[in-house]
Amino acid sequence: MTRGAGLLAALVLLLLGTAAEATTVRVHYDVGYGNRITIRGSKTPLSWTTGTNATWTTGNIWTLTWANTVGDVELKPLVNDVTWSTGANYLIKAGATVDLYPFFGAASGRLQYVYNISSPQLGNTRHLAIYLPPSYSENPLKRYPVLYAHDGQNLFDPSTAFGGVEWRMDETTNALIGNGSMDEVIIVGIYNGGSNRIYEYTPCCDPQYGGGGADKYERFILDTVKPYIDQNYRTLTTKTNTALIGSSLGGLVSFYIGRRNPAVFGKLAAMSSSFWWNNQALTQQVEATTTKVAVNIYIDAGTNGDGLTETTRMRDALVADGYVQGKDLYSYVAQGAGHNEASWAARLNIPLTYLFPWQSTVY
Template identity: 55%
Template structure:
């Protein structure tokens, strides 16, 4: 009787919605022999018991309710038991939302691509690609992408330069499970023996450099098209970010300045803005439509130059908290341990829960 009652209530809600302005959720998921239910805070939905969604084609489930109920908070469940992992969905009255849930363990998987070739730089390197928890479970879903430099240091202490990893995968898993972060793909790009030249514009009096244009072209013209072709990405600029630390921060900021049509977000963590007598600060280009995150620790980490960069960006028209986020990390130094401790700051600013639409 309880199951029949909920079925009738759900059908009544759908019928009522059909005759009035309706708020609708479309749930994209292969439920197999199970049924998608909708839990929520109003109407026939409750947080303890779901109302049944209606099958509406291959692996699509639909549930509607009258706009008169106002804004709704909801989550899908698989049958009466398993509730979707991640945050709560908030739907405005009158809206129609497509959602792509998952119900399995909130743990992504790492894959390694050996010998990925760069025709621009005439060398090869590994890619370390983090695929989010739902990637295998829900093949209808597509994902934003974060490109990161120094891939050896991101996921595994055994390959990290100084034996300490960023722990990007663990951080993303934790924030996704807590409902704070959208699922993302992370593409870690290994550095090569040419790291300093590849990450820098020309030319520092002491360190040289100057192959950044080739590295930039490798990412924009070779790597990104490959990732978009082989993985289920959201390829648009609004879903694409680039981030790195130290010289990798310099590379990230410079590449996004050059390609705002490709990247809408760029993170410079402990960036080496001292490079070439602070040339990037002195010759900052005009404001571009990119959200920049820049930071530095207070312990021998180039904070003075990062503050100068922030001030120069503000003078160009960037707005603190809107398209520029600056952070001074108290007591932090120039190392992976410090970066791991605060990497959630740019992640949450770039990809907050429900920040990017599939």
């Protein structure tokens, strides 16, 4: 190699090394003609007092890069260096390239309803109540994780909820997004089958209550509901961005379906789950295996007649399989809580922030 060629190669390596050592944020947002995105942050070259202009590129992507020697940085995008993005500060690790999809309006999602969606698997129909997060209309460049929730009529509206008590899922989600505790998500509330609820939410078969339709309900979600949502809404479809939640029998079926389909669901929340079903057969299945399923799990129970003994046994079975509290397992005991909608509404913030904590979405 000649001296000139060697110097050129060294220069190329230096440039590549410099590029690899850069920290970059890419803000995806259409500010409209004549407006701009600026970024304020915790370390030079950024500051909290004056924003640094990001550079617009095709696709309404605003980019800013600085040396990774600055270290980890907290920052926020602004429109015209006046209007701050909603939610918490973003933590950007040194050397990372991070895509941000902010919004700048109120943290207030909206509901849409899909009526009488047909279930060929179950031979009936039901409604979907769909929560669209605050930025859904404001930032059309953004796609979202999806949380599939059972007993959909109990989640958002007291007029349809059991006993007139709703979970206040939309209000709780709005508050968590607004204070920066939770990422934005689409929530799909799947109404239960009324008199068929026990059958649809249970594996086979309890000596007293029968049941056994959970496999058909599973196919309804996988083959009908999820494809409909993915085709009609801006979703992120990977397992990391897809979760289940339910309570009581809805917790049981969340646990059952989630662990049977780890390629689809990366996480689940099972609140006050009916693990007593069929002499705790589901727990016995977990105890009989040493294989940890790659699904993050939240389970809980209250101390007031809420199946805490059975839930504790399931927690111990999961720990024996290798689940670790605070990582891929969050087991919670709700002091004084009973088996009712009000108790689930009161602690809903805990599973929501475990499933979708701030800045956890994988784009």
